Amino acid sequence: MTEAGYNFAYLDEATKRMIRRAILKAVAIPGHQIPFGAREMPLPYGWGTGGIQVTASILGPQDVLKVIDQGADDTTNAVSIRRFFTRVAGIATTDATGEASIIQTRHRIPEKPLTENQILVYQVPQPEPLFKLEPHRAETRRIHALADYGLMHVRLYEDIARLGHIAKAYDYPVMVNERYLMSPSPIPAFDNPKMHQMAALQLFGAGREKRIYAVPPYTPVRSLDFEDHPFRPIRAPHACAICGSRTSYLDELITNDAGGRAFICSDTDYCQERQEAPKAAAE
Amino acid sequence: MTQMTPGFADRVLDAQASFRAILEAMSRPGRVQCIEARLSPPAPLCTAAAAALLALADADTPLWHDAGEAAADWLRFHCGAPITGIIKDARFVLACGAAPSLDAPDIGTDEDPQLGATLILQVAGLVAGEGWRLTGPGIQHEHRLRVLGAPADFVAAWARNQALFPRGVDVLLCAGDNIAALPRSVMMAEG
Numbered sequence: 001m002t003e004a005g006y007n008f009a010y011l012d013e014a015t016k017r018m019i020r021r022a023i024l025k026a027v028a029i030p031g032h033q034i035p036f037g038a039r040e041m042p043l044p045y046g047w048g049t050g051g052i053q054v055t056a057s058i059l060g061p062q063d064v065l066k067v068i069d070q071g072a073d074d075t076t077n078a079v080s081i082r083r084f085f086t087r088v089a090g091i092a093t094t095d096a097t098g099e100a101s102i103i104q105t106r107h108r109i110p111e112k113p114l115t116e117n118q119i120l121v122y123q124v125p126q127p128e129p130l131f132k133l134e135p136h137r138a139e140t141r142r143i144h145a146l147a148d149y150g151l152m153h154v155r156l157y158e159d160i161a162r163l164g165h166i167a168k169a170y171d172y173p174v175m176v177n178e179r180y181l182m183s184p185s186p187i188p189a190f191d192n193p194k195m196h197q198m199a200a201l202q203l204f205g206a207g208r209e210k211r212i213y214a215v216p217p218y219t220p221v222r223s224l225d226f227e228d229h230p231f232r233p234i235r236a237p238h239a240c241a242i243c244g245s246r247t248s249y250l251d252e253l254i255t256n257d258a259g260g261r262a263f264i265c266s267d268t269d270y271c272q273e274r275q276e277a278p279k280a281a282a283e
Numbered sequence: 284m285t286q287m288t289p290g291f292a293d294r295v296l297d298a299q300a301s302f303r304a305i306l307e308a309m310s311r312p313g314r315v316q317c318i319e320a321r322l323s324p325p326a327p328l329c330t331a332a333a334a335a336l337l338a339l340a341d342a343d344t345p346l347w348h349d350a351g352e353a354a355a356d357w358l359r360f361h362c363g364a365p366i367t368g369i370i371k372d373a374r375f376v377l378a379c380g381a382a383p384s385l386d387a388p389d390i391g392t393d394e395d396p397q398l399g400a401t402l403i404l405q406v407a408g409l410v411a412g413e414g415w416r417l418t419g420p421g422i423q424h425e426h427r428l429r430v431l432g433a434p435a436d437f438v439a440a441w442a443r444n445q446a447l448f449p450r451g452v453d454v455l456l457c458a459g460d461n462i463a464a465l466p467r468s469v470m471m472a473e474g
Contacts, residue, residue, distance in 0.1 A: 008295045017341050020302050021374075024339075025397040027309045028453045028466035030420045034397045058306065060299045116311075145393035177420050177468065179449065197423075201310045216310050216421040216468075 002090035009056040010088040015039055019057040019212070023203060026214035031176030032144070033127050033211040041207065048081060049207025051104050051123035058119060058203070059085065059102060064092045066100035071108040071249070071266035078106075095269050107170070109191040111248050111270040114200035116217065122185045124206035127213060129173045129183040149181045152224060160229055169234060175222045176215055184221075190233040190249045195221040238263040243274035288323045290337050290361035301334040305455065308464040313417040313426030315409045318460045325353040327379040331457035332403050333357075339401075340364040340375050347373035347388070349380050376452075379405045382434040385444045388452050396449035399467065403455045407432030409463050419469040427474060428463055430456055441471045 007013065015037070022036040041049040059065070065085055069077040073095040081104060082093045094100050097110040104121040114120060130140045133151050143149070152173055159167045172189035176182045184192055185204060195202065195215060202215040215221060225231035236250045241262040248270055250263040265271035291297035297320040304316040324333035327350055336358060340346055346364040348355065355366055358377075367373050376388045382404050391399035414429025415438065434440070444451045444467060451467035465471070 008299075013295060013298065014341060016298070017339060018343065020306075021339055021344070022397070024306065024309050024401070024453070025399075027306070027421075028468060029396050029449050030468060032396060032449060058299075058303065060303060061296065141394045199423075201306075216466075218423040219420040 003087045006088045008061075008089055009059050009085070010041075011039065011053065011056045015053075016057045019053055022212045023054065023057065023214065026203070026212050027201070027216050029180075030216055030219050031180030031182040031213060033213045035210055036212050038207045038210040042084075043080070045208040046125060047077060048104070048106055048123035050205030050209075050212070051106070051121050051207075052081060052084070052205075053207060054121050054203050054205035054212060055085070055102060055104050056089075058121075059089055059091060061089070061091060063101045064094050064099055066094050066097065066103045066269075067105075068103065068108055068110065068267075068269075069106045071110075071251075072268045074268065095272075097267075097269050107186045107188075108249070108266060109187060109194045111265075111267045112273075113194075114198060116199045118200040120198075120200050120202045122187075122202065122204045124183065124185040124204045124211070125208070126171075127183055127204065127206040127209050127211040129171075129181050144180060147179060147181075149175075149224075152181060153226075156224060157226070160226070166225070166229060166231075172231075173224050175224060177219050178222070181224075182213065182215075182221075188234070188249055189223065189231075190235050192221070192223045192231070193233055197221075236263050240265045240271060240274075243271045245271070245274060287357060287360060288325065291320055291322070291334075294337075297334070298338045301338040304462060305335055305338065305464065308455070308462050309421075309453070309466055311421050311426070312419065312465055312469040313411065313415070313422065313428040313463060315411045315428070315461050315463045318462055325357050327351070327405065328354045328357070329405055329457050330460040331462040332377060332379075332405050332455075334460075335403055335455055335457065335462065336362055336364070336375065336377065344374035345372050346375045346377065348377035350377060354379075373400055375401050375403060377403045377405075385440045385452055385454075390444075390447060390450045390452060393450065396451070399450055400452050401455060402452050403457060404434070406430050406456050406458050408458045409456060409461045411463075414474045416472040416474055417465075417469050418472075421466070421469070429474070430463075431458070438471055438473050441465070445470055 022034045067078040069075040097112040106123045171186040223231040318334045340362040345367040388400035408431035410429040417426045454465040
């Protein structure tokens with residue numbers, strides 16, 4: 001049952017049309033940031049206002065929504081966004097990656113490969129990959145127009161010169177379709193290869209910065225690197241303490257005051273599914 | 284005076300469903316989608332073109348068209364889009380008859396390529412799986428699309444549009460309630 005007094009999916013129809021036009025242009029120009037008139041949402045900037053506006057504009061009554069925050073379905077941000085859409089759109093929600101038609105994510109890509117019938121919506125704090133190198137928008141717009149991305153290569157080279165390797169562990173810059181430099185949002189560099197040739201459509205919404213961008217399905221996404229310093233996805237060299245996975249991205253937990261540590265899957269649904277699989281096989 | 288036919292029966296959910304069909308078409312160029320909304324727009328407007336404009340056009344998007352008075356009244360009433368006679372000023376260009384040249388509408392700038400117009404072309408029919416060979420973002424290997432009643436020399440015109448990338452126009456091909464899209468990023472060869 002949806003909350004009375006709200007339009008379906010909270011946003012008014014004129015706002016949805018404006019966002020939908022931005023999304024279509026974003027898909028047509030992969031990796032290019034499209035300005036849009038972000039609205040005030042009933043939650044603060046930094047909590048996924050951009051992602052929510054994108055989700056609200058594409059969502060229909062048949063959709064099944066999954067929301068993850070750093071891989072987890074049960075953290076505050078994920079729970080409140082799911083509840084928000086249950087209340088204002090009356091749609092079904094799920095924790096299972098395979099059952100969702102729209103997955104809104106903060107800073108992770110699910111471990112389970114996504115399909116052509118799914119759309120992944122990223123919450124983006126800072127859409128401009130060059131922001132820390134060139135704070136002027138007028139200048140970064142020109143850099144993107146000219147595809148003159150030497151600045152970012154110098155930034156990565158400086159890491160190699162100082163530290164011997166590229167020390168960017170998250171928000172690792174990517175080239176989309178060999179044309180636009182794009183911020184993948186602060187997902188771990190470990191997740192970057194999943195964006196390459198993904199079967200699902202990927203949409204990115206930045207509410208405070210008022211930008212929407214997209215990666216269409218089956219689009220080349222290359223993490224920047226050098227011939228002698230190839231890109232390497234990093235993961236903690238451990239097995240998950242619960243499901244034993246040696247391939248998933250791990251969170252480090254401090255377990256006591258004596259330096260005790262444990263590593264568990266960041267993707268809670270993936271971990272849960274792996275725990276249940278042996279049980280199902282035994283039955 | 285004849286009575287004006289209605290727009291979307293459900294202006295919220297029909298617009299959403301039509302948009303999702305267009306988004307799917309745009310994300311997977313060359314695949315033909317079906318618009319499910321029931322519409323009876325005035326001739327020569329087809330259901331897909333009418334639904335696309337109802338879902339996307341409004342007071343913020345000047346519209347250029349060649350559809351005649353009845354269609355203009357219908358679009359002006361239901362979309363509220365200002366009708367312009369200058370094709371370069373239009374965000375949406377609707378061509379029911381002879382298609383305008385692909386470089387006639389606004390193609391955007393290098394810094395703001397998103398200002399490139401969306402061209403809605405009504406054609407006689409769309410057949411997936413044969414015809415033009417499409418490659419590029421959204422396409423795993425190759426999609427094929429045959430467009431019945433496509434403008435003459437369209438493949439060569441498209442190559443010129445594609446060469447402008449990131450500038451250029453995006454095309455929605457509409458036939459009856461079928462819709463397929465050609466985003467400016469897609470490459471096209473004769474089948």
